[in-house]
Amino acid sequence: MTEARYDVLGIGSAIVDIIARTDDDFIRTHGMIKGTMALTDAAQAKRIYDAMGQAVEISGGSAANTMAGIASLGGAPCFIGKVGNDKLGEIFAHEIQAVGVDFHPGESRPTKLPTATCLILVTPDGQRTMNTFLGACTELGPNDLDTERLKAAHVTYIEGYQWDTPAAKDAIRKACQTVKGAGRKVALSLSDPFVADRHRTELLTLIRDDVDILFGNEDEIFSLYQAADLEGAISRLREAKVLACMTRSAKGVVVFDGQTTIAVEAAPVTKVVDTTGAGDLFAAGFLYGFTHGRELTNCAKIGAMAAAEVISHMGARPEVPLRDLLVKNGF
Amino acid sequence: MTEARYDVLGIGSAIVDIIARTDDDFIRTHGMIKGTMALTDAAQAKRIYDAMGQAVEISGGSAANTMAGIASLGGAPCFIGKVGNDKLGEIFAHEIQAVGVDFHPGESRPTKLPTATCLILVTPDGQRTMNTFLGACTELGPNDLDTERLKAAHVTYIEGYQWDTPAAKDAIRKACQTVKGAGRKVALSLSDPFVADRHRTELLTLIRDDVDILFGNEDEIFSLYQAADLEGAISRLREAKVLACMTRSAKGVVVFDGQTTIAVEAAPVTKVVDTTGAGDLFAAGFLYGFTHGRELTNCAKIGAMAAAEVISHMGARPEVPLRDLLVKNGF
Numbered sequence: 001m002t003e004a005r006y007d008v009l010g011i012g013s014a015i016v017d018i019i020a021r022t023d024d025d026f027i028r029t030h031g032m033i034k035g036t037m038a039l040t041d042a043a044q045a046k047r048i049y050d051a052m053g054q055a056v057e058i059s060g061g062s063a064a065n066t067m068a069g070i071a072s073l074g075g076a077p078c079f080i081g082k083v084g085n086d087k088l089g090e091i092f093a094h095e096i097q098a099v100g101v102d103f104h105p106g107e108s109r110p111t112k113l114p115t116a117t118c119l120i121l122v123t124p125d126g127q128r129t130m131n132t133f134l135g136a137c138t139e140l141g142p143n144d145l146d147t148e149r150l151k152a153a154h155v156t157y158i159e160g161y162q163w164d165t166p167a168a169k170d171a172i173r174k175a176c177q178t179v180k181g182a183g184r185k186v187a188l189s190l191s192d193p194f195v196a197d198r199h200r201t202e203l204l205t206l207i208r209d210d211v212d213i214l215f216g217n218e219d220e221i222f223s224l225y226q227a228a229d230l231e232g233a234i235s236r237l238r239e240a241k242v243l244a245c246m247t248r249s250a251k252g253v254v255v256f257d258g259q260t261t262i263a264v265e266a267a268p269v270t271k272v273v274d275t276t277g278a279g280d281l282f283a284a285g286f287l288y289g290f291t292h293g294r295e296l297t298n299c300a301k302i303g304a305m306a307a308a309e310v311i312s313h314m315g316a317r318p319e320v321p322l323r324d325l326l327v328k329n330g331f
Numbered sequence: 332m333t334e335a336r337y338d339v340l341g342i343g344s345a346i347v348d349i350i351a352r353t354d355d356d357f358i359r360t361h362g363m364i365k366g367t368m369a370l371t372d373a374a375q376a377k378r379i380y381d382a383m384g385q386a387v388e389i390s391g392g393s394a395a396n397t398m399a400g401i402a403s404l405g406g407a408p409c410f411i412g413k414v415g416n417d418k419l420g421e422i423f424a425h426e427i428q429a430v431g432v433d434f435h436p437g438e439s440r441p442t443k444l445p446t447a448t449c450l451i452l453v454t455p456d457g458q459r460t461m462n463t464f465l466g467a468c469t470e471l472g473p474n475d476l477d478t479e480r481l482k483a484a485h486v487t488y489i490e491g492y493q494w495d496t497p498a499a500k501d502a503i504r505k506a507c508q509t510v511k512g513a514g515r516k517v518a519l520s521l522s523d524p525f526v527a528d529r530h531r532t533e534l535l536t537l538i539r540d541d542v543d544i545l546f547g548n549e550d551e552i553f554s555l556y557q558a559a560d561l562e563g564a565i566s567r568l569r570e571a572k573v574l575a576c577m578t579r580s581a582k583g584v585v586v587f588d589g590q591t592t593i594a595v596e597a598a599p600v601t602k603v604v605d606t607t608g609a610g611d612l613f614a615a616g617f618l619y620g621f622t623h624g625r626e627l628t629n630c631a632k633i634g635a636m637a638a639a640e641v642i643s644h645m646g647a648r649p650e651v652p653l654r655d656l657l658v659k660n661g662f
Contacts (some may be wrong), residue, residue, distance in 0.1 A: 018422070020429075054399075054429045054648060057388035057422060068385075087419050087445065091349070091388060098351075098385045114418065317385060 002152075004184070006102070007075040007291035009153035011145075011175060012063025013137040013161060014081030014096075014105075015116040016088045017276065019128075019314055020055040022121040027129050034123065035219075037130040037192045039164060045133040048119050057088075058315035059095040060118055062191060063159045065277045065316045069284025069306050071100035072322040075291065078102040078149055084136040088115035095317070106144025111136045126272035126311065134165065141167035142174045150175055151182040154291045155213070157283065160191035160220075163199040176210040189283055190216035196224040207240050213290070214244045215283045221246050230254070234261065245300065247282050247307070249275075255300050264300040267308035277316025281306040285322070289331075302331050333483075335515070337433070338406040338622035340484035342476075342506060343394025344468040344492055345412030345427075345436075346447040347419045348607065350645055351386040353452040358460050365454065366550075368461040368523045370495060376464040379450050388419075389646035390426040391449055393522060394490045396608045396647045400615025400637050402431035403653040406622065409433040409480055415467040419446035426648070437475025442467045457603035457642065465496065472498035473505045481506055482513040485622045486544065488614065491522035491551075494530040507541040520614055521547035527555040538571050544621070545575045546614045552577050561585070565592060576631065578613050578638070580606075586631050595631040598639035608647025612637040616653070620662075633662050 027034050030048060040048065059068075067077035079101050083089030092115060096103045113136040121129045140162070150156060156179045162168040179186050188203075188211045190196045196203060196216070203224060207214060214237070216224065221244070227233040230246075237244045237256050246254045252265040285306035289299030306322055313319050358365050361379060371379065390399075398408035410432050414420030423446060427434045444467040452460045471493070481487060487510045493499040510517050519534075519542045521527045527534065527547070534555060538545060545568070547555065552575070558564040561577075568575045568587050577585045583596040616637035620630030637653055644650050 049425060052425075052429060054390075054426050055422075056646065059385075087417060091386075094380060094383075095385050098383060315387065 004154035005076070005152035006078045006149070006154065008067065008070055008155045008157050008287050009078040009080065009149060010063035010067040010157045011080045011162065011172065012159040013061045013116055013134065014064060014083045014092050015061035015118045015132065015137070016092055017058050017060035017118045017120050017316060018049070018055045019058060019120045019122060019274070019276070020052045022053060022123060024123055027121060027123060032121070032129045032131070034129050035127050036194055037132055040131045040133050042133060045117070045119060045131060048131050052119060052121070056314060058317060059092050060276070060316045062161060062189060062280050063157055064096055065280035066157060066284045066287070067101045068096060068099050068317045069281045069322060070288050072318040073284065073288040073306070073326055074323040075288045078104060078153060080104045080106060080144060080146065082106050082111065082136045082140045082144060084111055084113055084115035086115055088117065089136070104146050104149060106140060111139055113139060120276055122274045122276070122314070126275050128274060128276040138165050139167065140165065140171055142171045145171055145175055147178055150178045151184070153184060155185045155187050155287055157187045157189070157287065159189055160195045160203065163195060163202060176206070180210055185212040186210045187213035187215065187287065189279065190214070190220035190224055193219040193223040196220045200224060207242055211242050214242045215279065217247045217249070217279055245282070245286055245303070247279055253282065253300050253304060255296050257296060262297050262300065264297060264304055267304040269308045269312050272311050274314045275311050277310045278307045280316060281310040281318065298331060302326065305329055305331070335485035336407070336483035337409045337480070337485065339398065339401055339486045339488050339618050340409040340411065340480060341394035341398040341488045342411045342493065342503065343490040344392045344447055344465065345395060345414045345423050346392035346449045346463065346468070347423055348389050348391035348449045348451050348647060349380070349386045350389060350451045350453060350605070350607070351383045353384060353454060355454055358452060358454060363452070363460045363462070365460050366458050367525055368463055371462045371464050373464060376448070376450060376462060379462050383450060383452070387645060389648060390423050391607070391647045393492060393520060393611050394488055395427055396611035397488060397615045397618070398432045399427060399430050399648045400612045400653060401619050403649040404615065404619040404637070404657055405654040406619045409435060409484060411435045411437060411475060411477065413437050413442070413467045413471045413475060415442055415444055415446035417446055419448065420467070435477050435480060437471060442470055444470060451607055453605045453607070453645070457606050459605060459607040469496050470498065471496065471502055473502045476502055476506055478509050481509045482515070484515060486516045486518050486618055488518045488520070488618065490520055491526045491530070491534065494526060494533060507537070511541055516543040517541045518544035518546065518618065520610065521545070521551035521555060524550040524554040527551045531555060538573055542573050545573045546610065548578045548580070548610055576613070576617055576634070578610055584613065584631050584635060586627050588627060593628050593631065595628060595635055598635040600639045600643050603642050605645045606642050608641040609638045611647060612641040612649065629662060633657065636660055
């Protein structure tokens with residue numbers, strides 16, 4: 001096997017986040033479930049947007065955030081995702097490339113669909129509730145993959161969110177074949193408890209057949225395995241034979257390698273401003289460590305460090321070079 | 332004269348800011364003059380954008396920021412400006428309306444030009460250097476004004492920047508006629524030292540004939556009057572018979588009412604993150620006080636308070652309700 005050109009290649013939705021502060025009443029009034037992601041159509045997105053307060057726009061997308069994090073740590077990431085032929089598409093492409101991610105926008109077929117946006121409401125506790133309009137992301141399909149890039153990545157990282165789009169699911173399955181055929185690794189993020197619930201059977205099959213590293217928070221992993229507690233979840237993860245990272249917000253993270261459970265504390269944060277991207281950046285730190293031969297405990301600590309940076313400000317991309325924090329913290 | 336429906340009506344460029352941190356080398360390498368605004372064409376904007384790092388997008392525009400500030404203080408502002416028929420236009424319109432500004436996008440003639448963007452580079456000292464692509468803003472003309480709205484505003488606030496666009500200049504002249512005819516007041520912001528220099532004769536004529544309140548920083552006022560020092564500038568302002576506010580960054584502000592000079596200190600700031608909008612928000616605070624019958628010293632203090640909030644974070648719009656700060660500071 002040749003040396004990997006990329007540490008991690010992410011496949012996911014290319015989204016520009018539109019982020020506004022709000023209160024819990026707004027979340028309730030609009031029938032949102034706090035802390036989760038809901039897909040919206042254009043009309044529903046407009047209704048929410050019209051009611052939202054002043055916002056800022058920052059590129060997002062779960063796997064894209066993870067790749068931005070890996071670049072910020074000094075790693076070599078690649079991202080495959082579809083943007084529309086519009087200004088937000090330009091902005092997305094600019095921002096991911098500006099931090100050093102090799103961005104592959106899929107085959108250059110013209111799309112009439114707009115770049116995806118996610119209306120993110122941040123409540124005073126820092127929790128984020130997301131409403132995604134997928135737009136051009138719904139066109140991601142097998143033809144958008146680049147086989148050579150996939151073969152050249154140490155790990156290919158997939159969003160569970162992709163299961164909401166039939167063509168993307170086909171793309172992921174094709175990607176897994178290529179990646180496993182090349183002797184490389186597949187990582188999966190469960191993305192959201194409802195995603196885990198909606199696509200349980202298919203995700204369990206994917207995990208059994210192809211996934212080497214699984215990321216999820218407690219809600220997501222409990223939802224996937226219909227587990228009632230940590231022990232129940234661990235016993236199902238043992239059967240699944242994956243390296244699993246379960247993030248537990250302020251309680252830190254539990255890493256399970258099939259035999260041993262490693263618990264790592266959350267890194268200290270002065271004030272939780274916006275939790276958007278916490279899981280994405282944990283995955284970035286963990287995968288950076290993993291692809292650089294670090295011990296699992298250190299991988300998890302780097303993940304916790306990256307997550308702590310991103311929840312200390314608005315937006316799901318690092319505001320400071322994580323490489324500096326890595327050095328400062330002696331990792 | 333009937334009671335004013337608006338405290339202040341702003342006429343200016345409707346711009347979405349694209350803000351990135353950079354270093355002084357970048358400013359030098361790209362031939363920019365630190366702390367100023369340069370107009371760019373599409374090709375030049377693309378060159379700068381391609382070279383810029385990760386950015387965030389936040390609505391801006393000088394007079395628009397001022398109107399957002401007045402709304403945040405609890406005042407009643409209106410803004411007239413042109414956006415493109417595109418996503419950034421939607422974003423601009425959403426963000427200004429979400430904070431409570433009555434947004435009048437001019438006559439609803441379809442434009443093919445994109446919404447204006449401003450590439451803002453913020454150096455480690457917090458100073459901002461701006462590169463504006465005016466796009467749809469170049470179409471602002473006399474027909475975009477709404478006479479009834481102009482007559483209904485206590486003060487009409489104009490950006491010096493508008494002098495760079497011939498049709499906008501005609502619009503401003505028409506607006507001044509309407510405003511003065513209705514017995515209302517005109518305020519002018521000089522915007523930029525190069526703007527003051529490029530359009531000196533015309534701006535001096537406007538100030539003599541129509542302007543009641545003049546805003547500018549030291550560089551801008553010195554540039555306009557070709558003054559070498561504060562005394563020289565004050566003597567020219569005395570001749571001009573305007574109420575003048577000269578902002579002096581960390582040195583605070585000097586207000587000159589034709590006879591008396593009032594000096595007000597800058598409000599304390601823990602860390603200057605991004606000076607974008609400092610002048611705009613000073614004007615917001617001053618005009619809020621002025622249109623609510625406050626003494627000039629208090630007007631300047633409210634301005635200093637609003638400016639201090641906006642330079643403590645990225646972006647030129649207040650992040651917290653300025654009304655709360657007003658109450659907290661006992662104004």
